[in-house]
Amino acid sequence: MVLVCWRNLVVSLARGVVAHNLFGDVLSMNITVRYFASMRDKMGRADESLVIDGDTASVADVWSKVTGGQAIPDSTLIAINMEYTDADAQLKDGDELAFFPPVTGG
Secondary structure, three states: OOEEEEOOEEEEOOOOOEEEEOOOOEOEEEEEEEEOOHHHHHHOOOEEEEEEEOOOEEHHHHHHHHHOOOOOOOOOEEEEOOEEEOOOOEEOOOOEEEEEOOOOOO
């Protein structure tokens, strides 16, 4: 990991650029968002990398950001780092967030 100090910010270059203040607080975080099956078709992409301002964001916050304020569809499956969770879960720098459409079958 490389740390660079610039104008009272410490920038970590290990996993992309993440700015920290001198107290070590994260000012932004990088996450990867993946969309599966019909979610991929609806979003028009399979995945994207996002920089989120601040040091915390919920799944619902990210969904709102990538959809322009829409609510998460009912029965959407959500995973952070390959573990199922809910829309209230908090994300951390470097997390992978995945959205899956409801599963139906017969």
